[in-house]
Amino acid sequence: MGEFRYEKDADGIVTITMDMDGPVNAMNAEFDGLYQEMTDKLCAETGLTGVVLTSAKPTFFAGGDLKWLIGVEPGQEQEIYDNVERTKANKRRLERLGVPVVAAINGAAAGGGFEICLACHHRIAADVPAVKIGLPEVTLGLLPGGGGVVRLTYMLGIEDAMPFVLEGRMVPAQAALKAGLIHELVDSIAALVPRAKDHIKSVQGDAAAHTQPWDDRAYRIPGGPSNSASAAPRMAAGSAMLFKKTRGLLPAPGKIMDIMANTASNVDFDSAQRYESRQFASLVPLPVTKNMIQAFFFDLNKVNGGAARPKDVPKSKVTKLGILGAGMMGQGIAYSAAMAAIEVVLKDTSLEAAERGKGYTKRLLDKRIAKGRMDQAAADAVLARITPTDQAQSLQGCDLIIEAVFERLDVKEAVLAEHEALLGDAGFWGSNTSTLPIGRLAQGAARPEKFIGLHFFSPVDKMPLLEIVVGEKTDDETLARAFDFARQIGKTAIVVNDSTGFYTSRTIGTKMDEAAQMVAEGLDPVRVENLGRAVGFPTGMLSLYDEVKLSLAVDIFDTQVGMGLRSTDGDATPEARALLREMVQAGRKGRGAGGGFFDYPEDGKAFWPGLAKWREDRVNIPDQDIKDRMLFRAVLETLRCLDEGVLRSVPDANIGSIMGIGAPTWTGGYAQFVETYGRARFVARCEELAAKYGARFLPPESLRQAA
Structure with a gap:
């Protein structure tokens, strides 16, 4: 005792x-x-x-x-x-x-x-x-x-x-x-x-x-x-x-x-x-208390403790990291790695672009110094670990190369062909793709078993999650080394299996599309936006669409259709897709391109007046339906990912949804939400929504049986 x-x-x-x-x-x-x-x-x-x-x-x-x-x-x-x-x-x-x-x-x-x-x-x-x-x-x-x-x-x-x-x-x-x-x-x-x-x-x-x-x-x-x-x-x-x-x-x-x-x-x-x-x-x-205990203690401990990491592979560390692409994602990865005492080679098509990418780390370090969180000597040491370059040969002998280039198959294939041979003998390749299947990207690899998806979230220096995507040929050693790298740079890593959009990208898209769908149906966009925030999402779904770019969403959809990964007939929200296309054609590509659902004057933001085209006063549905349509779409997609084996575990679902794609904290994650909402009650509510708004709200058969 x-x-x-x-x-x-x-x-x-x-x-x-x-x-x-x-x-x-x-x-x-x-x-x-x-x-x-x-x-x-x-x-x-x-x-x-x-x-x-x-x-x-x-x-x-x-x-x-x-x-x-x-x-x-x-x-x-x-x-x-x-x-x-x-x-x-x-x-x-x-x-x-x-x-x-x-x-x-x-x-x-x-x-x-x-x-x-x-x-x-x-x-x-x-x-x-x-x-x-x-x-x-x-x-x-x-x-x-x-x-x-x-x-x-x-x-x-x-x-x-x-x-x-x-x-x-x-x-x-x-x-x-x-x-x-x-x-x-x-x-x-x-x-x-x-x-x-x-x-x-x-x-x-x-x-x-x-x-x-x-x-x-x-x-x-x-x-x-x-x-x-x-x-x-x-x-x-x-x-x-x-x-x-x-x-x-x-x-x-x-x-x-x-x-x-x-x-x-x-x-x-x-x-x-x-x-x-x-x-x-x-x-x-209270249900919210149970949800938060489950997610932030039990689930987080399992995920960070390496429940998904192969147990028979020795622990490893990355000492030299190559990053291809010094844009928003690449520069954030470089900062995170340099802060973890990893030597980084940051490559772009020009030395000037690579140096701009390194400048991102300098700006972050300067802020830390100004706040008294770091002295100049320590900041100088971090900055010295990043070598900007436009020469492929500089990546010779890297333990890991991460490509963070444009989300286009041809671009990713080209950088793989040029740089894979530069990896060290035990090196592995990581693709920072958010939607393209790893198995398809690895087809051009000389060693597909050493190819894995490393999906970071923006901004990398603030977002705690890394989604590790295992391809069909990815071996256990590569998965274990990827997990160890994630922990080395202080990230929480969920491990998912390969599919179009993996877990996080395909799930975050459902609630964004549902918000756009309601606008296309004629609902007041102000109401849709505010009720999304009332659910507990960190930001409204229309604001989120502006941040990730409407044009990018359209491009990704078209790319997936072109690759045979999805069909236009299978689009659950075709009215939303048509709305997005029309907005993009009108130059409303997103915040970074001047505006999307919102205009962005110097004193804040305001809804684009052009949205009045879709507004119909006769269209009105209950507030709870608006909130549940956005929340339940993401929850149902999570359940489908579990059924399909894209998600390997419930803890990965919960932690991935909270840390990566804005699941409201009170839910404990999208999978946990069902447990305290009540399985039978959840099934009944899904059937109500499906009867009103379409088959996309039908619950999976596995949940019916469990309920």
Whole structure:
């Protein structure tokens, strides 16, 4: 059984070393008993002069038991509340023990783990890379319910606490000290407990050393109460910004703001704690909470942990990377690779174009320097890793060559023929195509087994996803090396099988086409755009069409028809296609070409007046239908990709949809959405939509059977 080791020394200091079952300490059923037993024993101790709380694990404490939380159902709120209040009661006993209690933080203290530290009077961390400190609960649809919101508001004040409780910011040791999350640092893990004991000895007899700020009658919350003349405007502005960001679809941030406002007003500390517990308990059973826990903890861990990576291939690293094409995608890949200490050869048709591509990295580095996130020497070292060139021979011996040229079969075939032989003996080829089948592109390869799709997302320096596309002849070693490269440059990699558009491109196109289809049917484009945002898409679908270019969508469709990859008869939204063609012919090619659905004057953007041609006042459908038409199209395409074997796993579907193509966060990803919506209910809604708007909304037979 796990234990909290209890050791009392000759000076009366008790050291508690948390060593629970499993690889990490976690706030589960075992913890409740161990924490209760520890507190009881400390309260009964005689001759006690202080307490040091530390960990035997590489991670100080990993937080709550998410496996249990994700299984909580509506009706269990009181059980959750009682559990949280029981733990909080023991934290209060520890705070009021009458001797200094010191947290000695040797590794990551996340969520519930940091809340344990907040209930200590003094916090010391080792200044080592393993230490990360913060309250990430909001990123999982939860709130810090073990006292984190209330205690941090008391400690830092509303404004300074917001990044940690509302954004879930996790910070390294130095940043934690600067922010006031901890009191001091030591150079090594070995120095933690000795320093903690020295602190206890140095404050003997000082009542302030074992009194929390919230238990000091003279203490005032930094920045004042939430209803003060100085704080109230900030609270109002913060609430407005929060709604703009979440659109009311994520309940946790709003509840956190509510707790902070109550804490920093006339409510006493213990009442604020109970209110926090109630709000936490109300969140746990919600579908959005389950969706976010599933996606951002379980699914993301599986994807990043290499569930799709062949297990029998040794780990590898790319040391020299060749990139063909120094445009928007190529320059972004070059920056990401150079930041990961990879030597990059960036080739374009002219040296001037290649140097412009390198200039993109310089501009990004200059911004980092201006923000204090990098010094000049480090930036110079990154920039020196990129060699611009117009000479093919410069790529000789690359471990990996990525082509990021125009999305045209003839162009991609030409660069493959010219450069493939320059790869090192164990090198492999990556195509940054978003739609063209890898098997077709690999037909001209001398070694098709070393050919793989590496579909990046724009802008590469900001977008976290990489879609790895496995061709029919791609071998396991190439897949494993591609996955290792993705992790090397800090990308989350989903692995999909070859098909037209793969997963992300074919799925993102469905919701964009559906929005265009509704405009073609006569609906008000303002309504379509705004209701798309109301679903939780990062941007409206018509704005997204402008960003990716209407002309590109038309070209891709025509290219696929020309290659025999699709037929015009199989177009699910022919009216949308006709609308796009007419707009492109009228010069409305997209934002980069001067305008598409929108005009872009200097002071913002406005819908193109020419869209009035399609507007028909008699056409009117319910708001929910408009929202569901866009959302369900993408969900149904995801289910088809799973059925067809394009997607290899549900976690890849969920993470790929959120990180790559704008699935609303609250859904937990397009596959997960079906689970909490309810399979039978989803099938019924699909049939309603199909009856009204067409067979493209019919659910797949596999889902009917599962429902």
